[in-house]
Amino acid sequence: MNTTTADAPLLSLLARCDRPGPRYTSYPTAPHFRTDFGLEELKAEIAACTTGASRPLSLYVHVPFCSSPCFYCGCTRIITRDRSRGERYVGQLLSEARMAAALLRRGRPVEQFHIGGGTPNFLGLSSLAHLVQGLGELFEFSATPDRDYSIELDPRALGSPAEAFATELARLGFNRVSIGVQDFDPQVQAAINRVQSEEETLSLVDACRDAGIASVNLDLIYGLPRQSLAGFQHTLRTVISARPDRIAIYGYAHMPALFKAQRQLDATTLPDSRTRLSLLALAIEELESFGYRHIGMDHFALPDDELVRAQENHGLQRNFMGYTTHAGADLLGLGVSAISRIGDSYSQNHRALADWERAVEAGQLPLWRGLRLTRDDRIRAAVIEQLMCHGRIDIRDLESEYAIRFGDYFANSSPALSAYAQEGLLRMGPDSIAVTDAGRLLLRNIAMCFDGYVNEGAGATAPMSRTV
Ligand SMILES: C[S@@+](CC[C@H](N)C(=O)[O-])C[C@H]1O[C@@H](n2cnc3c(N)ncnc32)[C@H](O)[C@@H]1O
Ligand code: SF4
Structure with a gap:
């Protein structure tokens, strides 16, 4: 990507998309x-x-x-x-x-x-x-x-x-x-x-x-x-x-x-x-x-x-x-605050050193919180991982692995994805969704289209860094 003034419209688009989001x-x-x-x-x-x-x-x-x-x-x-x-x-x-x-x-x-x-x-x-x-x-x-x-x-x-x-x-x-x-x-x-x-x-x-x-x-x-x-x-x-x-x-x-x-x-x-x-x-x-x-x-x-x-x-x-x-x-x-992923679960240790030490000294694993992934979590995790690692979603792969019809399953994501496609950040085809060079700078925003929790519960109010 070139940083000269020729990119001004792109910079302004990206700056408009700047919002808090997960990593x-x-x-x-x-x-x-x-x-x-x-x-x-x-x-x-x-x-x-x-x-x-x-x-x-x-x-x-x-x-x-x-x-x-x-x-x-x-x-x-x-x-x-x-x-x-x-x-x-x-x-x-x-x-x-x-x-x-x-x-x-x-x-x-x-x-x-x-x-x-x-x-x-x-x-x-x-x-x-x-x-x-x-x-x-x-x-x-x-x-x-x-x-x-x-x-x-x-x-x-x-x-x-x-x-x-x-x-x-x-x-x-x-x-x-x-x-x-x-x-x-x-x-x-x-x-x-x-x-x-x-x-x-x-x-x-x-x-x-x-x-x-x-x-x-x-x-x-x-x-x-x-x-x-x-x-x-x-x-x-x-x-x-x-x-x-x-x-x-x-x-x-x-x-x-x-x-x-x-x-x-x-x-x-x-x-x-x-x-x-x-x-x-x-x-x-x-x-x-x-x-x-x-x-x-x-x-x-x-x-x-x-x-x-x-x-x-x-x-x-x-x-x-x-x-x-x-x-x-x-x-x-x-160690303090460390996160594990074992099988289909996440678990996190106490974040405060005193709590972590107290548990360990008492002979207990210092677990604080965690969750077991649901089937929906696993499907969305797979989509988000494809995006973050390859900048591309392989629709056919996901359909056969999870027995879903991608378009139906992610119908709610469609308007936001189409808007990104119109801005030139994505290319949407029947078999794949591919992130463009410009869209790569907004991978977190694109991933948020597939996040089933983004507006839900504690996660929605937790402080998050800006995506740009
Ligand atoms: C635990 S630190 C690295 C090891 C060592 N503590 C150090 O600073 O040299 C890991 C990296 O996180 C990054 N980092 C820390 N705070 C950050 C922040 N607020 N935003 C973005 N990156 C951050 C830094 O690049 C840092 O090198
Ligand atoms: S960035 Fe500085 S304060 Fe943060 S972990 Fe590294 S050395 Fe420590």
Whole structure:
């Protein structure tokens, strides 16, 4: 997409479509989970799902601690400088893992393992090693090269030289890292309270490569305060020069009602919808011209990356960790606020650390809420996943898999879809609905046409970020 003034009508259309909406890392989305889904319901789901008894596992561990607050942050995190909290938390995580492992059949291979946060490297090398070794005694960790073992890193908080840190990560079995950058522009960094040099970031990328970690991802955000096209272009070029395998470009989600730190940002310095779109369009242009492929909504990868191959052969999926190739695995989430998807259910841990700790210390799984997907949920989830991963709905596939007549089943979605088609955001045919290049910037809006809950209950009043 070109960002020149020739695109003014398109920018104005996209800006008009800017409204609050879910990000669809799950469907139904988390605000629709219910507290009447508890341990008994989860156990029943595991028991009912006998075909899944030997299905591979995907393990997610949430580490909430960070040593300094980034003002834009929308993650579940706790700011503290007390590093001893990390080791105590690891002990509690292993207690939770022991309880969860006892519910699942032993021997299920862990294909995917991801530690996210907060800042996982807040733990330091010895606590990280304790965590990984402890989990390795409870679950069947893999040593094969096609395993997907990753960790999120904040380069400002390594606590050891980058080389030593990366070498230990590789020794523990990690073959992917995801490094937070956001923007290198000093004005933006000052506004968001995240001062991070290009040098410390790029030397961590080099250290990971030298340690043999096969895949490096860098995270950027567009839509931050004081961002300019010139500054963001410099950031993009610096990031591209390091040739990371993957780059995520997230749209800044501004929800100050939910995330207190965001109230410290000067809202008058936030770019408007048109500038946000120009920043995103610039990122797409730059990355594509340097050989990156656009994956789904907010990810880019080099052509030989497995996400690109998965998108080409329709194996790409989306979950709470982002885009993934591990289609058939059950997802077990450990730690405060973590979400699991086991069989046809979602379940989420307590979001407040004190509640999570209390449950774990009492010998109970720290479940807060969840739900069992209905047949309608599964059909809508499949449509939304096709859109978010492939930008295309295969009508015939869905009709044969779910024994529905697509046009009848989604009759209520039809007026909104036709309106998007008239605006040039979709192409509708008898066998498929395909999102155009312009429509790709509004994937969340298009997915909302298929969301059966969008105006319903708690989910309708939950704060959501803007779609553009
Ligand atoms: C848990 S953080 C990454 C690890 C580490 N804490 C760090 O910041 O370097 C995951 C990513 O979420 C993204 N993120 C956080 N808050 C966001 C927000 N409000 N809107 C959009 N993206 C956000 C950032 O790109 C960040 O790198
Ligand atoms: S962006 Fe990362 S380091 Fe910054 S507060 Fe959020 S989780 Fe912590």
